[in-house]
Amino acid sequence: MSSRLIWSISVLARRIWFRATLFSIAAVATALLAIVVTPYIPADLSTKIGADSVDNILGIIASSMLTVTTFSLSTMVSAYSAATSNVTPRATRLVMEDSTTQNVLATFVGSFLFSLVGIVALTTGAYGEQGRLVLFVVTIGVIVLIVVTLLRWIDHLSRLGRVTETTRRVEEATLDAVKAWRKSPNLGGKALDADSLEPRAGDTPFFTDEIGYVQHVDAAALAKIADEIECDVVILALPGKLASPARPLGWLRGALGEDVLDRAAACFSIGDVRSFDQDPRFGASVLTEIASRALSPAVNDPGTAIDVISRAMRILYSWHEAIGEAPEEAVYRRLNVATLTAADLFDDLFTPIARDGAGLVEVGLRLQKTLAALSKLGPQFHSNAVRHSKEALDRAAAVIQIDADMERLRAAAAPIIADGKHIWAPGAED
Template identity: 65%
Template sequence: MKSKWRWWLNQVVRRIWFRATLFSVAGVVTALLAVVLSPYIPDDIQTKIGADAVDKILGIIASSMLTVTTFSLSTMVSAYSAATTNVTPRATKLVMEDSTTQNVLATFVGSFLFSLVGIIALTTGAYGDQGRVILFVVTIGVIILIVATLLRWIDHLSRLGRVTETTERVERAAIDALRAARTAPFLGGQELRDDDPRATQPNVPVCRSEIGYVQHVDAGLLSQIAEEFDIDIAVVAIAGKLVAPNVPLAWITAEAHEKLHESIASAFTIGDVRSFDQDPRFGAAVLAEIASRALSPAVNDPGTAIDVISRSIRVLAVWDEQRDAVEMQYPRLYVTAIKLEDLFDDLFLPIARDGASILEVGMRLQKAFITLSGFGDPEFKTVAGRHSKLAVTRAAATAMIDEDLDKIRQTAAVLGKTPIIFAVSD
């Protein structure tokens, strides 16, 4: 599992200003590199390049990159607004972390600074005749980079901020988080069961004064503390849990003192909003929120809800993936488990509620439950059966005509019989 500082660094790297800063520094360094390398250029080469060639090219790049950067920023803001309005505000963070958009903007800003520094150095005579040769060659390379970036940006603009593209990003985030959770169950420790005495008195609770969501738990740090003080640590607040000063983050089997309490509490990162990284339930909830918004009377887009149901099957399929036995990394750490039933609730309850009166949504839900009930883990059949019955009950409570309701009931009845595979595209 990632340490707290690696996780924090990963969050910084995803910020849009990080790549822009790196490309900007690279642009400035590249422009000044010609000053250092100019003594190594033969004198006869500089006569083949016109004295004003580089100046004019850099002037064109500087003016055009400033315009393109401004346009790109306005396009990005529009895409973020579209994702917020048409999809869900919770998905905007993933759109903002789009690597293609960040690389494009960083390339434009870096090219602008490269040309600006080059013009200043040329004006002051820092390059000399040999330096102009190097600057000219580098400028040609920058132009090629700009053209390639523009072509890629034009293609990417057709998808940026669209409902399908944003929904796909949420699906990937949920799958990555769930796969990480299944690859290292219980954060590398042991399962903390509901009736485990380690998570009750007379053991000592560890709390924080902040109110917010747990975004990350540094299991490695907690294990070090447990080994150092010869204690067991029961983690009850995994990523996604809302905590407050009276809500325990963990329980310890020892008398608490200030240093131990602060050390354990520091392993938990708490923020105002949930994070996708260690929290697969958040990705599942955002997927369901996209479907719920699509099913609202103002939007009336059941096709998006049906698409989310299909994506939900792919997310839950990660739970059923075959994997090798994982060696326990932190034997003194006991962690609350992510439950399959909770993932089902996050994904399907909002869709079943908001799409209860729509035949197409009801049918697709039942077919999804039948498909999921055929997965290898026997828990899938139990949980899918419960959700199937709930969906039928919700549909029966609406004004749906008897013929449509019968279709849903007939499809739901298949779940209790010999498994039948329904294609997701049916």
């Protein structure tokens, strides 16, 4: 099974209607199961169940589940609106893909259909006395499932759509993408050298006919093509890059036919919006969008920006820890892929916050302390921390008019910058 097919299935499984459909099919099948097992139920057992007991219970479930489902849908839409207006529209997709919400709605819809099918089958007399017994037992199980789901839903409603909860989901999605990238760096291929970002003489670029963002790259399929034609492939358009007919997705090392170029271009999934799955920088940019909105004069919530800085620190720590887990050799030796560096994540996570929070000393202090902690992780992290620390100080100096505040910021930056020289100790882990 190709990675593109697996990715497509995972995207489909996160759609809100998918679980509801599965639960509904299971509910209908369960309601009709009683007809199949009726011949295997002893006749004397059915006399212990009242003739109308199942009918009444199913009627209550049908009417109540319809009401609860309508209420839950309205609550869910309100949570989406809150996430869009209070956090960022880019984070709404993660709220929509919340597994608890989808399970709750699927349970309610499935219970409604189960009771509806059961009532119809009872009315037509399809069950018989033994079938009523089976339906009664299953109905008791459905009631237990509904009660447990309602209790989980009540607890979940207190957090759904809140700024902190949505920010946590963005952080988790970014951490997953970071770990996936570090586990298989450069999509499993070799890192592309900086001097190889332009095609050489004899290289054949391939393009897409669509305009949109690269959401997924099927590296395994590209590697298979490369092995078939015995030719190296350069992947320039990483997930998150804007693709268009005027910009090559990559190129093949050699002059090849249109059929091979079309097969290579088909390995790239293009969509209207960016995806969190293979794109750590998208999650980082969404986090900083949350911080920038919180720092806007209309919201004026520096606490959320400080919270985002702490989450950014955890993301970069995860990037650093995953370096040791990365394989020493590329899985696909014929793939040469544009790489993702710590500098990219530093720029995505800290530049907007330093810009929008330049006038707030509390935000600047937390930023400098975070950069000081990250600077101890090795020369690459230290050089980026020094760069962003200096930029943050310059931005603050252009806005802050109180000398005491600037002195506090300079004191916080002192562990990172000492007379402009790096203070990283040789031998520290990179």
